[in-house]
Amino acid sequence: MILVLDAGNTNIVLGLYEGKELIADWRLSTDPIRTADEYGIQVIQLFLQNKLDPSDVEGVIISSVVPNIMYSIEHMILKYFEVKPIIVGPGVKTGINIKYDNPKEVGADRIVNAVSAHEIYKKPLIIIDFGTATTFCAVTAAGDYLGGTICPGIKISSDALFQRAAKLPRVELIKPNTVICKNTVSSMQAGIIYGYGGLVDCIVNNIKKEMNDLGEKDAFVVATGGLAKLISEEAKTIDVIDPFLTLEGLRLIYEKNREQNF
Structure with missing residues (x-):
């Protein structure tokens, strides 16, 4: 499964894909003072409530327009999913x-x-x-x-x-x-x-x-x-x-x- 995150100024939108199928999507409020653990607890709870196993996530990609939350989001992914996320930015192939x-x-x-x-x-x-x-x-x-x-x-x-x-x-x-x-x-x-x-x-x-x-x-x-x-x-x-x-x-x-x- 692939976890995708779009971090905006108001909300963080998450989607979980199995192949090309979007099997779950969630929305969290963007909070620059929230820690990696606080984000992690929220996201893991969303998985569990939907009877999904976080260990099945094999890849993560993040886009963000909010630089001051990226430390917490990246470390949340590394700690709770044990995956190095791809960050959309310079050097990432887009085809555009x-x-x-x-x-x-x-x-x-x-x-x-x-x-x-x-x-x-x-x-x-x-x-x-x-x-x-x-x-x-x-x-x-x-x-x-x-x-x-x-x-x-x-x-x-x-x-x-x-x-x-x-x-x-x-x-x-x-x-x-x-x-x-x-x-x-x-x-x-x-x-x-x-x-x-x-x-x-x-x-x-x-x-x-x-x-x-x-x-x-x-x-x-x-x-x-x-x-x-x-x-x-x-x-x-x-x-x-x-x-x-x-x-x-x-x-x-x-x-x-x-x-x-x-």
Whole structure:
């Protein structure tokens, strides 16, 4: 079995693969002060609750955009699984050609998503990841990572409204039926959800125009992340939602680099 971990600013998402089949997935909160043992106890307990044997894990791969938790995560893997993990970063084979000014600046999660989507769809792509930040990535049919856009995530935007406006409450992220709302909570929800849908469509349409100019016609739009489904109900440019895009990308990168673990 292969254990894959994607460490984001808000959550750590874990997946367990048997061959090409995802047999379990979990989500933990990202906590920079948590120790290797604390993470280890949590992860081992997840295995046991699902009647899975941690000793069956033969390989581990990690992507992270949170450097200050990597010491704990790496040592957790070494101590509790007795495996040296592959860390997505410079020197790891991905099959993606990064066209960024400085390739080292590209978040590991964005590369992992690009690998996964390119392998699955084999066409010009725009990949949207609704995480702590929302990222838009442009990938050619040949697998060139062109770059993209980063904007504040939906929850960040919602929290900023609550924190900076004294009379506005924190609201649940659900879509009201109308844009002309008759109470403060619904008004905020409409602004966040409908507004974010418009943001997504505007950015996607502009990326499509730039890709068309490069000969990458009719880019296919793939969305992932916890709030992808909610926003896709309003954003008209999203073609498909793939909640396991990142986990599948990690599995694919592991397969390209598995000799590092042997």
